[in-house]
Amino acid sequence: MSAPAKPTCFQELILTLQDYWAGQGCLILQPFDMEMGAGTFHTATTLRALGPKPWYAAYVQPSRRPKDGRYGENPMRLQHYYQFQAILKPSPPDILERYLGSLEAIGIDTGLHDIRFNEDDWESPTLGAWGLGWEVWCDGSEISQFTYFQQVGGIEVDMVSGEITYGLERLAMYLFDKKSIYELPFNRTDSEVPLTYGDVFLQNEQEQSAYNFEHADTEMLFRHFADAEKECVRLLEKKLPLPSYEQCIKASHTFNLLDARGVISVTERQSYILRVRDLAKACCEAWLATQAKAA
Amino acid sequence: MAEFLLELLSEEIPARMQARAAEDLKRLVCDGLKAAGLSFTDARAFATPRRLALVVDGLPVARVDVSEEKRGPRVGAPDQAIQGFLKGAGLASLDQAEKRDTGKGEFWFAVLTKKGGPTADALPGVIEAAMKALPWPKSMKWGSGTMMWVRPLQSIVALFDGKVLGGEIALGGQMAPIKFADTTRGHRFLSKGELKVSGFADYMAKLRAAHVILDSAERKKIILEGAEKLAASAQVALKADDGLLDEVAGLVEWPVPLLGTIDGQFMDVPPEVLIVSMKTHQRYFATTKSDGALATRFVVVANNVARDGGKAITEGNERVLRSRLSDAKFFWDLDRKTTLESRLPALKNIVFHAKLGTQAERVERITKLAGKIAKFVPGADAKQVEQAACLAKADLVTGMVGEFPELQGIMGRYYAIGEKLPAAVAEAIGDHYAPAGPNDRCPDAPVSIAVALADKLDALVSFWSVGEKPTGSRDPFALRRAALGIIRIVVENKIRLPLRAFFEADDLMEFFAERLKVQMREKGVRHDVVDAVFALGGEDDLVRLLARVEALQSFLGSEAGKNLLTAYGRAANIVRAEEKKDKGLAAKIVGAPDAALLEQVEEKAVVSALAAVERTLGPALKAEDFAGAMAAFAGLRAPIDAYFEKVTVNVTDRPDLRLNRLKLLNQIRTTMDSVADFSRIEG
Numbered sequence: 001m002s003a004p005a006k007p008t009c010f011q012e013l014i015l016t017l018q019d020y021w022a023g024q025g026c027l028i029l030q031p032f033d034m035e036m037g038a039g040t041f042h043t044a045t046t047l048r049a050l051g052p053k054p055w056y057a058a059y060v061q062p063s064r065r066p067k068d069g070r071y072g073e074n075p076m077r078l079q080h081y082y083q084f085q086a087i088l089k090p091s092p093p094d095i096l097e098r099y100l101g102s103l104e105a106i107g108i109d110t111g112l113h114d115i116r117f118n119e120d121d122w123e124s125p126t127l128g129a130w131g132l133g134w135e136v137w138c139d140g141s142e143i144s145q146f147t148y149f150q151q152v153g154g155i156e157v158d159m160v161s162g163e164i165t166y167g168l169e170r171l172a173m174y175l176f177d178k179k180s181i182y183e184l185p186f187n188r189t190d191s192e193v194p195l196t197y198g199d200v201f202l203q204n205e206q207e208q209s210a211y212n213f214e215h216a217d218t219e220m221l222f223r224h225f226a227d228a229e230k231e232c233v234r235l236l237e238k239k240l241p242l243p244s245y246e247q248c249i250k251a252s253h254t255f256n257l258l259d260a261r262g263v264i265s266v267t268e269r270q271s272y273i274l275r276v277r278d279l280a281k282a283c284c285e286a287w288l289a290t291q292a293k294a295a
Numbered sequence: 296m297a298e299f300l301l302e303l304l305s306e307e308i309p310a311r312m313q314a315r316a317a318e319d320l321k322r323l324v325c326d327g328l329k330a331a332g333l334s335f336t337d338a339r340a341f342a343t344p345r346r347l348a349l350v351v352d353g354l355p356v357a358r359v360d361v362s363e364e365k366r367g368p369r370v371g372a373p374d375q376a377i378q379g380f381l382k383g384a385g386l387a388s389l390d391q392a393e394k395r396d397t398g399k400g401e402f403w404f405a406v407l408t409k410k411g412g413p414t415a416d417a418l419p420g421v422i423e424a425a426m427k428a429l430p431w432p433k434s435m436k437w438g439s440g441t442m443m444w445v446r447p448l449q450s451i452v453a454l455f456d457g458k459v460l461g462g463e464i465a466l467g468g469q470m471a472p473i474k475f476a477d478t479t480r481g482h483r484f485l486s487k488g489e490l491k492v493s494g495f496a497d498y499m500a501k502l503r504a505a506h507v508i509l510d511s512a513e514r515k516k517i518i519l520e521g522a523e524k525l526a527a528s529a530q531v532a533l534k535a536d537d538g539l540l541d542e543v544a545g546l547v548e549w550p551v552p553l554l555g556t557i558d559g560q561f562m563d564v565p566p567e568v569l570i571v572s573m574k575t576h577q578r579y580f581a582t583t584k585s586d587g588a589l590a591t592r593f594v595v596v597a598n599n600v601a602r603d604g605g606k607a608i609t610e611g612n613e614r615v616l617r618s619r620l621s622d623a624k625f626f627w628d629l630d631r632k633t634t635l636e637s638r639l640p641a642l643k644n645i646v647f648h649a650k651l652g653t654q655a656e657r658v659e660r661i662t663k664l665a666g667k668i669a670k671f672v673p674g675a676d677a678k679q680v681e682q683a684a685c686l687a688k689a690d691l692v693t694g695m696v697g698e699f700p701e702l703q704g705i706m707g708r709y710y711a712i713g714e715k716l717p718a719a720v721a722e723a724i725g726d727h728y729a730p731a732g733p734n735d736r737c738p739d740a741p742v743s744i745a746v747a748l749a750d751k752l753d754a755l756v757s758f759w760s761v762g763e764k765p766t767g768s769r770d771p772f773a774l775r776r777a778a779l780g781i782i783r784i785v786v787e788n789k790i791r792l793p794l795r796a797f798f799e800a801d802d803l804m805e806f807f808a809e810r811l812k813v814q815m816r817e818k819g820v821r822h823d824v825v826d827a828v829f830a831l832g833g834e835d836d837l838v839r840l841l842a843r844v845e846a847l848q849s850f851l852g853s854e855a856g857k858n859l860l861t862a863y864g865r866a867a868n869i870v871r872a873e874e875k876k877d878k879g880l881a882a883k884i885v886g887a888p889d890a891a892l893l894e895q896v897e898e899k900a901v902v903s904a905l906a907a908v909e910r911t912l913g914p915a916l917k918a919e920d921f922a923g924a925m926a927a928f929a930g931l932r933a934p935i936d937a938y939f940e941k942v943t944v945n946v947t948d949r950p951d952l953r954l955n956r957l958k959l960l961n962q963i964r965t966t967m968d969s970v971a972d973f974s975r976i977e978g
Contacts (some may be wrong), residue, residue, distance in 0.1 A: 074625075076618060076622075090438040090439040090468075090469075091438050091447070092438070093438065093447070093449070096306055110484045110599070111484070111601065111602050112601050112602055112603055112607045112608075113608060113611065114597040114598055114599045114601070114608045114611075115483075115598075115599070116546060116598060117306070117344075118546070119309035119310065119311070121433065131435070132434075132435045132446065134307060139607065139608045139611025139612050139614075139615065140577050140595065140615040140616070141611060141614070141615040148435050148436075148437055148446075148447075150435055150436065158439075159438070159439045160435070160436055160437045160438060160439075160440075162437075174611075177614075179618070265644070
């Protein structure tokens, strides 16, 4: 598979980034097959960021943020969107140059544009993770996030990962000069069946927003949260960090759905976040134990 | 004399940390130099988004050897003492020490030589120690290393007297150390390859050629002048913003100001919203038209010289601003579909403080308090006060304030105007957080005054009640600012507000008194004058208190005041001296002197002058005519002067006479002290 010289549509953007990061020595992985809030939740980031083994990987991750749904009416917000994530562990000394190379690859000419690294400290309360880095701007528009992981699952990392996240829709809107996500060309406009992002996803945004805000069965979701939490703990006792981490991901997404339905009060909210964080921490610790054994 | 140049190149350093880090680096290196016995003439530090640099001038090329003598124990002292001496001096055995007769016996001496040697040998240690100690607000590790820095460190220039210092900084893990070198890099996009530098002047020049302006002051100048020029070219004026200028200068190594245009469709959104959105999200400078209204041009500062002259950069920034402002316009349009009043229930979901309940509860308290305060504010319509207090916090649950918290109050005002609420109510909602600082505008409309006072008074009283009082260094709820705000509103509007009617805590009243003193000191009022009035105690009406202070200050500035103060001092000194000798005296000299014992005319004159003063004083104080009260004192001066000239107070053979005269002096003192405690005035 070879990527075109300069992407002209959403899927070419993905192909170009995959091609570029493959060239940088990254594994090209596929999305994690569960609902999650961001690419960071993928085991290829959360778990692989821990332990002493080097790890270079890149992948697209569909990300769901139920609260961000706008019934397809806001041209810039989605409850389901795509992140492209590259993780390089240990972070190489030239990681910023490599990142800038990816911008050249997708057609951002640094001789014409103003690229800036603006301070942005990243923290995920549910993952017990934080890092320092930047929001990368191109002509005032955020096009990526860059983070050096310092802690994951409450554990200080042995080796620092450099994590680069591209919000693909936002980046594509910038590259292809579109005011609405839904106008983005998904494939090439000269394709046999040219389709826009809206052709593919508008109905999904409308229906999923209705589900997230109006129809999700909250009683059932509360039960699912409790079940996932219980299952996670049970599997941890069996020393199965990967299956137990999946239950943690499930609990996290269930919480996000409940949050969108507005059935979690301000005070309860904090306690739910802490419950998910406790699961994440325990999973990370269990996974780290398996890494130490292997090393 | 030689020059030391240090540059620490890293990935992009947050703007807010740069200036402080440069200063810290300078301080730490200078301290290290001093500790190593190295003197220098000057040290200057610089910061850009990618580097900290330091140049130290006038260092000696080498330090001379310094020999130091240490006296040890007496020859023949117990072995323990000898061993202790050897260890302390770093000697292996007594062979390395010498015996010397001091005249008081023979002692061991150690002659220690502190090796001087080349300065270049001492500098690497100073650099390493300074880098270890540099206190970044947040720091991180990277790669497989263990070293902590603000962002990954890339290279170090360390030159002394034009030569590279031998040394390196270990990064830990499997990472190669960073060796001291004479090469750096220029601008990330406008320069390629490495720059070899030989000294500070060369470094500055090569950086400039490589599109890096080292000095942030120069970057600021370029930005400001460039932005003003661009604005002028479009017949608008730059809206000055020093905080933004500082920040932007920390985001660019090669500033290139560019002029952009705001899409006209957004100009009906309140200007405050446009300005905040441009500043906080995008760091753009706003511009104004000749009438002061917001203009449709903005200035963005790029960090690149683009091939197309910045056209693409300007267009890109205009585009992102358009999307930011459509967000703002979206909130503006959406928020206006809901009245402030119908938002009130939502305040129940916002916790104000864990111990103080929700915003809804706070609103309830403020409304009650505002009603009570309104009775003391002439012209405040009770119904409007209640309405404004009730709605003051409603904008906290609007979309716009959720997005831009700094627009609280401002948006409430706009929405209230939109709802056609009474103008006084809208203004009070907008003004109720004011004044935010000593230079902020102070509310002056009656309804605004009542609500603004209630907002602050509730914060003070509430936080006080749960023990959240400010300490010397910590004031997380900005209670000092609240107290100062109350003082300003009350004083500037001359509101006769008896503060003690609103709280009981004595230490809260003292807190007000302290703030008032600080504020008056800043205004140039003599601290002893303030103390003299405060010492009277029991005053909770700030307007009356200040009137007294002002009258006293101006009285003391007059000739009569100065002389009377001298007379007061003499009277008080004599009484005090006698009271010291005779502990029971104070009780015996209370009250008016016995007329039968007034033997000299001078005594009688003082008594009648005092009587005249008291006749004026009472009504004057009651009418709060403090200047009048002080003026009445002027009549005391001549009789008292004559009294001291002619009358002997301590008549040894007539104890009754002595006591009566002391009574008279005491009366002078108490009469004057009823206006202010004159004993606190420093002559």
